[in-house]
Amino acid sequence: MRVMTAIEIRNLSKAFGPVKAVDDVSFSVEAGTITGYLGPNGAGKTTTLRCLLGLVSADGGTALVDGRPYTALEHPLAEVGAVLEATSFHPGRTARDHLRVICTAAGLPASRADEALEQVGLADAARKRVGGFSLGMRQRLALGTATLGHPRVLILDEPANGLDPAGIEWLRGFLRHLAHDRGVAVLVSSHVLAEVQQTVDNVVIIARGRLVHQGSLDELTGNGERPVRVHSAEADRLVPALEAEGARVERPGDGVLRVYGVDAETVGRAVLDERVLVTELVRERSDLQAIFMELTREA
Amino acid sequence: MTALVRSELQKLFTTRLWWVMLLVMLLFTGITLAVTIGFAGVQAQGGPALPGRGTLEFQQAAWTAGAGSSIFVMILGIVMMTGEYRYQTITTTFLSTPRRGRVVTAKLVAGLLVGVLFGVAALLLTAAAVIPTVLIAGGEVALLDGGVPRIMLGVVATSALYALFGIGLGALVRNQIAAVVGAIVWVFVVESLLTAIPALQDVGKFTPSGAAQSLIAVEVDSGFGAPDLLPAWAGASVLVAYALVFALVASLTTVRRDIT
Incomplete structure (x- = not known):
């Protein structure tokens, strides 16, 4: 039996007005691996991920999760977790309530909210309003949100932004654990290669909307003569x-x-x-x- | 769908705005009631005396007090929608429910429920003020007759539908400040003029508040002459039509839009 490709992007294109944000991009991510999605700011990383998640409608091509478009998933949070930006919380809502609202909508038991907070090290701040959270705490809460449904695919957009060195180290361990121990397919975007180079198995590099490299990290370093x-x-x-x-x-x-x-x-x-x-x-x-x-x- | 509606209600009740709005709405209703009670039976200059506190006409007028507070439910409806864009929580919402039409429907249903809650709260406050006032004045309390049930129903329906208006407007405008300011200007300036100035009432009676007034119309001569209103059934139809238009606007604008 062929293992289903966790994330499959084929000839994806999206333009905003005259700007081709994503131009004929294709790549795939297998279960149990961490793939770094790299490129300078404005290269089209976020647009690709948002197309994949059904938030932005692509002009052409397909973006599939477990062989289906995101919008066709019956229980999306149980299949895909996503961390997009650390600011997407209501500042007046507590961390626990934020997660519980999502649990209700996704049909998950409310107890998952507390488990997720425990897992990302926010149990002590559960009943505090998110407005008082540091950027690092928000990133942790975003990760907790993404893992609520125990997804088999995890998509993260610049997750290291705002994390201190200890936070980045924690994040690396967390992602490695999910991918290598639990078989989760992880796709993590970054504009700083050094940030992810110790964590990722594969890299996909995009610039000005176009794919410029796809392969293992070793292949990438082999490309450059010393x-x-x-x-x-x-x-x-x-x-x-x-x-x-x-x-x-x-x-x-x-x-x-x-x-x-x-x-x-x-x-x-x-x-x-x-x-x-x-x-x-x-x-x-x-x-x-x-x-x-x-x-x-x-x- | 029940889960989505519960999630929407949870969103509203886990932040503070709902009870701030509830208090403001009750305060506003309370002021209207105080004025109505205070001026009952007073002889207006050159005009006829307003109905006394023991009369049925006084009770009818007092029971409409909650209808003027619908703007606060509308603001709550606006925030239910625009807050998601303002704080970018719409991303998380659509990730857990990628079929956006279902999110909009859940918001509309939750808005209706909250509108009913606010309408009922306004009626409870009204009851607490009107019933003792009538009893002290030696009058007979009318609750199930004298047109009072229709007025009560009108207050609750207006409140519920204004919540829908708010959600629709919020989906269309998305900018929270612009939507709230627009709603306030519309209700307090545009609609007030259209429904108060006799020459404009031909238009005014078709506005949401003009239509809402037809639901709660009472025959009290306040010295300005009776306003030109639609029959109650027509007013109800106009309000429901507005609600459908706003619901449609909310769905169409939300389902297609790119969330960047």
């Missing part, structure tokens, strides 16, 4: 020797060379042979953020 960086006042003298070894040399200026296609030892041998004084010789670390910037810069 050059050897050399700093020397006599850098010019090194170039011919390096090129003779078959290296490709980039010269950003200021006595810096970026050497591609050879390892650090070859570069070191060239330095020794040419008797050049170098002040730095290092294999550059794979810079995910740089790859991310490169991918999203020209879409």
Whole structure:
């Protein structure tokens, strides 16, 4: 039996006036995995997620959850949980009442409200009005809302916004637990790659409404070649020797060379042979953020 | 559907506005009652005397006191809808119930129930003021005759329908301040002029409040001449027609809109 794809987006398009917010985007998310949905602000991440959740009607293409459009789900909260923005609470309502209102509408027992508050660490603030909550507490409450119905699919839009480092660490653990222990399919959007790179299994990158990369995190880092960086006042003298070894040399200026296609030892041998004084010789670390910037810069 | 209506009522009763509005409505009704009782039997300058406190006419006039407070139910209806947009809770609402028509229907039903509750509360306050007043004046209390049941029904129906008007207006305008200010200007300025100035009453009798007045019309000559009103059945039809239009507006504007 084929495992049903938890989230399947096919050729999704949506324009707001002349602006193509989402342009022919396709990707899928499998159960038990965490997928990072990355892109700069305004890339179309939120619009994609809102189309998927039936809040925005797509101009073309399909967005399915467990093989069906969201609006066709009989008990949506039992299948999909969503965290969209941390501000969507009535400030005068208590956290517990907020969850109970949703329990009533979704046909869930009111006791789920207290369980969910316990799970996201808000049990002590249950009877406080949300108006007095910090951004981090609101994010926790939003997560509690999303997990009310024990969904098998979790969709989060910029959930780390407003969380302090401890909160982000907690969120990572929470998402990993849901995905890897409970088999939940998690789709989490962010405009900061570093925020999710320790958590996600797969990445989907979008820029200006178009998909620019989809694959595992390892594939993404494999895309970028790691050059050897050399700093020397006599850098010019090194170039011919390096090129003779078959290296490709980039010269950003200021006595810096970026050497591609050879390892650090070859570069070191060239330095020794040419008797050049170098002040730095290092294999550059794979810079995910740089790859991310490169991918999203020209879409 | 019952669950959705309960959820809508829960939304209303877990925030503070409903009882603030209830108090304001009762205060407003109380002031109207105080004026009606205070001026009963007083001889207006150059006009006929208003009916005394023991008379049936006085009781009829007093029982209409709650009808003037419908604006507060309307504001509550507006907030039931616009509050969801203002605080973006509409997102959560549509996530738990993606079939939006059902959300709108649940809101309309909840609004009707709240409207009835407010109407009944106004009647209870009226009873508490009118019955002792009549008894002290030595009159005979009329509750089930003399047109009083029709007036009571009119007060409750007006209150319930104004809640629907509010929900419809809120769905159309969505901006809470604009909708509330619009409703207040409409009720206190536009409708007041249309129903009070005899030359405009041909139009005024078809406005919601003109139609509502026909439900609670009493033959009391206040010295300004009897207002030109629709028959009660026609007034009721006009009100229900307004309610249907507002319900339709609420559904059509809400079902298609992108929630961004």
